[in-house]
Structure formats: structure tokens, C-alpha cells
Amino acid sequence: xxxxxxxxxxxxxxxxxxxxxxxxxxxxxxxxxxxxxxxxxxxxxxxxxxxxxxxxxxxxxxxxxxxxxxxxxxxxxxxxxxxxxxxxxxxxxxxxxxxxxxxxxxxxxxxxxxxxxxxxxxxxxxxxxxxxxxxxxxxxxxxxxxxxxxxxxxxxxxxxxxxxxxxxxxxxxxxxxxxxxxxxxxxxxxxxxxxxxxxxxxxxxxxxxxxxxxxxxxxxxxxxxxxxxxxxxxxxxxx
Amino acid sequence: xxxxxxxxxxxxxxxxxxxxxxxxxxxxxxxxxxxxxxxxxxxxxxxxxxxxxxxxxxxxxxxxxxxxxxxxxxxxxxxxxxxxxxxxxxxxxxxxxxxxxxxxxxxxxxxxxxxxxxxxxxxxxxxxxxxxxxxxxxxxxxxxxxxxxxxxxxxxxxxxxxxxxxxxxxxxxxxxxxxxxxxxxxxxxxxxxxxxxxxxxxxxxxxxxxxxxxxxxxxxxxxxxxxxxxxxxxxxxxxxxxxxxxxxxxxxxxxxxxxxxxxxxxxxxxxxxxxxxxxxxxxxxxxxxxxxxxxxxxxxxxxxxxxxxxxxxxxxxxxxxxxxxxxxxxxxxxxxxxxxxxxxxxxxxxxxxxxxxxxxxxxxxxxxxxxxxxxxxxxxxxxxxxxxxxxxxxxxxx
Numbered sequence: 096x097x098x099x100x101x102x103x104x105x106x107x108x109x110x111x112x113x114x115x116x117x118x119x120x121x122x123x124x125x126x127x128x129x130x131x132x133x134x135x136x137x138x139x140x141x142x143x144x145x146x147x148x149x150x151x152x153x154x155x156x157x158x159x160x161x162x163x164x165x166x167x168x169x170x171x172x173x174x175x176x177x178x179x180x181x182x183x184x185x186x187x188x189x190x191x192x193x194x195x196x197x198x199x200x201x202x203x204x205x206x207x208x209x210x211x212x213x214x215x216x217x218x219x220x221x222x223x224x225x226x227x228x229x230x231x232x233x234x235x236x237x238x239x240x241x242x243x244x245x246x247x248x249x250x251x252x253x254x255x256x257x258x259x260x261x262x263x264x265x266x267x268x269x270x271x272x273x274x275x276x277x278x279x280x281x282x283x284x285x286x287x288x289x290x291x292x293x294x295x296x297x298x299x300x301x302x303x304x305x306x307x308x309x310x311x312x313x314x315x316x317x318x319x320x321x322x323x324x325x326x327x328x329x330x331x332x333x334x
Numbered sequence: 335x336x337x338x339x340x341x342x343x344x345x346x347x348x349x350x351x352x353x354x355x356x357x358x359x360x361x362x363x364x365x366x367x368x369x370x371x372x373x374x375x376x377x378x379x380x381x382x383x384x385x386x387x388x389x390x391x392x393x394x395x396x397x398x399x400x401x402x403x404x405x406x407x408x409x410x411x412x413x414x415x416x417x418x419x420x421x422x423x424x425x426x427x428x429x430x431x432x433x434x435x436x437x438x439x440x441x442x443x444x445x446x447x448x449x450x451x452x453x454x455x456x457x458x459x460x461x462x463x464x465x466x467x468x469x470x471x472x473x474x475x476x477x478x479x480x481x482x483x484x485x486x487x488x489x490x491x492x493x494x495x496x497x498x499x500x501x502x503x504x505x506x507x508x509x510x511x512x513x514x515x516x517x518x519x520x521x522x523x524x525x526x527x528x529x530x531x532x533x534x535x536x537x538x539x540x541x542x543x544x545x546x547x548x549x550x551x552x553x554x555x556x557x558x559x560x561x562x563x564x565x566x567x568x569x570x571x572x573x574x575x576x577x578x579x580x581x582x583x584x585x586x587x588x589x590x591x592x593x594x595x596x597x598x599x600x601x602x603x604x605x606x607x608x609x610x611x612x613x614x615x616x617x618x619x620x621x622x623x624x625x626x627x628x629x630x631x632x633x634x635x636x637x638x639x640x641x642x643x644x645x646x647x648x649x650x651x652x653x654x655x656x657x658x659x660x661x662x663x664x665x666x667x668x669x670x671x672x673x674x675x676x677x678x679x680x681x682x683x684x685x686x687x688x689x690x691x692x693x694x695x696x697x698x699x700x701x702x703x704x705x706x707x708x709x710x711x712x713x714x715x716x717x718x719x720x721x722x723x724x725x726x727x728x729x730x731x732x
Contacts, residue, residue, distance in 0.1 A: 103631040110637075141667055143670075144678075241668060242659060243670075254655050257667055273669050274671070
């Protein structure tokens, strides 16, 4: 005759949270959610493209207007910087060492985004000889996050595989997809802090074509310190 | 203990006739005491030291010389040497533990601590454990007793056993009840002791057979005295060294009915203290219900547990992913708008291209026109053919 199934096992199966129906239900829910996320992602990406274009055009307009009037247009000071550590670990004095740690620049050729304000500018002043930094444009931010963007998930560094990953962590900040993340970082929005800390520090490659001399500042034909918009070309070489 | 309110029943067997239950008796609470081999081992190893006799080496052994060291400069070791001459012993080394005929290292003394004090409660705990173990058939069997043919364990027998006087009667009883196989084992395995005990009045070694526990000795002691392997004991004075010989629990015991009943009074229960051991209650087990698996799987526990957190397979493995700028499918997963974006860019480019083309064509035409007219002026002077020129101009446009 049929084997007797122990009662404890019968009960367990009944109570099981992994039973087929439950799994199926969960899966359906998940699929639905993924679809929602992708439609949102589409719409928002569209919106942001327009926004970036408008911004550019506006800037151009204002400059032209100023020219016409004979005055000057002063662009708003940059809010976002991308810092790359270009010196190694050996022989770094304690203050810069601490600041580099605080900025998550713990190894050479690691990069982070940072919001520019008085306090962070002061920090950058201390670590100038060890880093190079500048103002990234949209394409640079995009490239970094798409190609080299890793998320901090459960204290682990995981490559951003899908929008679901971003949704899980940053949904409460209304960041739901890659483009949202890019936008938040580039425009330094309200939730920049959370978006930035979601990202693990970027691990870049040494630049194709090399550096001239790291010991000198960029201004003096070297490499360290503020290089404003030229950070974009450097990132292209290092990404 | 609430589990003990329903006590199992044990059959009482007669000592002759037919092996069938003449009476039923409740199992005393001792048999549900926790079985603690660690306690029994500890108590047994210490209790076993208590029947030792002091021994020591003579105090003067090896010291009965007046040896002195010769000192240095004589090409001999500096050990004390026997004085005098004229005998082989003179000049020989003396006193040291390494010397022949010298005293041993740390000569044994009689005032060595031979006996061990054990806490009374620990002793009682061990005895309770040992008694409980005698009712557990696997333990009794693993101790080596032949108990296959017994009608029941614990084996309780009518009080008539206490009145037996003849060894013949005792043997007959053992055979009747099925315990004689154990005795046969003892007889079969009687051997000369290995080692020096054989010439120190401990020549033979016997296994342990059944133990008969009685309440009143009305001849039973003498009846069982000469049967090899069988021991008798009064229920009032049960000895751990006999209940768990070699600290191995599970002695085969034959109880008489009154002895069996007395166990409840002698060792008490968890509610009532012992009548003979003042203030003694049975030891409590750490766990009452040791079937942990069953407890965990019970409804009462399972309904209160939170959901098992699913293993996050999404983030479990290290995810490899292609570069989105090289693999379009990866890019689209991350940014579904990307394809549309590229299309729009392309359209814009083409539109710009067309516009530019218009502008370029227009300006080129103007240039060509200007060129044409200026050349025409020259032509009028030089009398060249117009048609040839026009063809040239056309070919440049293409």
C-alpha cells in the first residue's frame, strides 16, 4: 500500500511558505512590478532627455543674450564634481588619509561623485595632491553609472544588473531606474546623498596613454587638482 | 512532574510455575530520573577510590648508607658514593633515584590521599541515574547482560524469592525466569586474571551477572551467595559500584516486589521527598521532553515563527554582465528608452544633415554662379566656346 507520510511533514507542507501556489503568486507579483518599473523607466528617460536638452539650450541662449547686451553671463557654479584618486596608499599623511577615507577613495584610480559646497571644497583642498577632480557632464555620469556602476547591497558590491535592484533600495526616494539615478547624481537633487551612497566607489582603470606627472598640479602641466571640464576626457580614458 | 502522574505499570512474576503476571505494580518515580552518564562516571571514579588500602615504600629504602660524594677532580661523577673498601659495594653510587640500590624518586607515602569525598547529593543523583538505567533495555544489553529471554524489564518477582534458602532453588528460579543465560555467560567466561593480581590473591576474573535486590533477607542472601556472577543487595543500601560497575550503567537487576515498591519511599519523587534520605527529592532533568525535533515541528511553535526569509537569489551569485555600450540587450534592460533615443538622435542628425546640405548647396551654387559669371567676362575677351565651359561646370556639381 501507499507509504505513510509522517504527520509532522504533512503539517509542514501545509504551512510551507515555499509551496507551489505561493511561489506562483509571488512570481506573478514580481513580473507585474518589473513591467511597471520598465514603463516608468521609459517615460522618465524621455523626460530627462528633454530636460538636459532644454538646459543646454537655455545656457546657450543666456550667453548669446549677454553678448547682445554687451554684458557677461556668469554660469552657475558647478554643484557636482567627480574625484579620482591618482596616488597610491604609501606615505599619505594622516589628515589627507582621513579625508580620502571619508570620501571613499581608498585605493588608487577609485572615483566618487561629490556635491560641491564650502565644506567639501575645503576637504578637496587638503587632498588636492592625491586626486584629480572636475565637473562631469551628463554623458560622463551616464557612462560611469552604466558601465562601472556597482551598488552597495547587503554590504556587498554588486554590479547593477537591472532596474529592480535600484527600485528595491531607492524606491522610497522616487529613484526607480538607471536614468533616475543618473539624473539625481547629475543634477544633485534632494536625494543625492542616498543615490550616491547607493553607488559603490567607482573602480577605474589606469588612463589609456598615461599621466604626464602626478606630482604637479594640472594647472602646472601635471595631473592633480581641479581640472574642471577636462575630467570628462580623462574619465573616457579611464573607464 | 506532570508527565509522571500517569505512571506505567510493571508486572510481578512468580518464582515458579508459569511465567505469567500475577500482579501489577506502578513504576516508581526513580526510573524516570534523568540518566546522566557524566554524573555516574564522576561519582563512580571517586567512589571506587574509597576501598583502597594505603601502600608505600619503606621510609629507609635506599637511605641506609653513609655515602658521600667524592667531589671533583677524580674523573668520576659527583654522585654520593659508598664509603669504605674491601667489598664490591664500596665506591658504588648511592642515594639517587638513578642509582642502583638508591632510593626512588619521591618515595610513596602512606599519607597520600586515598579516599575521595563526594557530595551526598551527587552520590544520590548517580544512584538514581543508575537505577533508572536498569529499566532501559538497550542500556542493559549494551552493558553485556543476556536479557533476551526475560519476560520484562524491570524484572519484578514475588516476595517469595526472599524466603529461598537453598542454592538449588535459586538456580531453578533463575532458569525459570530466563535469567540463567546471564549466569551461564559468567561461568563460561571465568578466566585467570591477566597481570600480577593472579599471585596477589586475585587469581580469577568473573563477569557481573544479575543482581537480586530484596527488601528483607529471609534466606535469599545465602541462597544466591554461591552462584557465580550473582550479587544480592538490600534495597535500602544500593551501591553505585554495583549498580553501574566500571561506571557503565545498566546492570541487570531482579527486584522483589516489596523492594520495588520501597523504591518510591526511599528515593521519593519530584513532589514528595524521600522518607529515608532527609530533604531529598528526585533530581530534575534539564529537559523534560527531549524530542527536540518534534517540539520544533509542533503547531504551537511553528505558528508563532516568522516567515523563513527566502534566500535572495537575485543577489546571491556574482552577476556577470556585459558592457551596456556594447551589448544592446543589456542596455535596454537598464534603459528601455535607449533605442528610441538613438532613433531620435539619428532623425535629428539626418534632419540637420539635410538642412546643412541645403545650406551648403545654396552657398556652393552662389559661388559657382559667381565663378561662372567672372569667367564669362574673361571668355568674351578670349573667344572660348561657352558650351565646353558649361559642361565642365556641370561635371563639378556632380
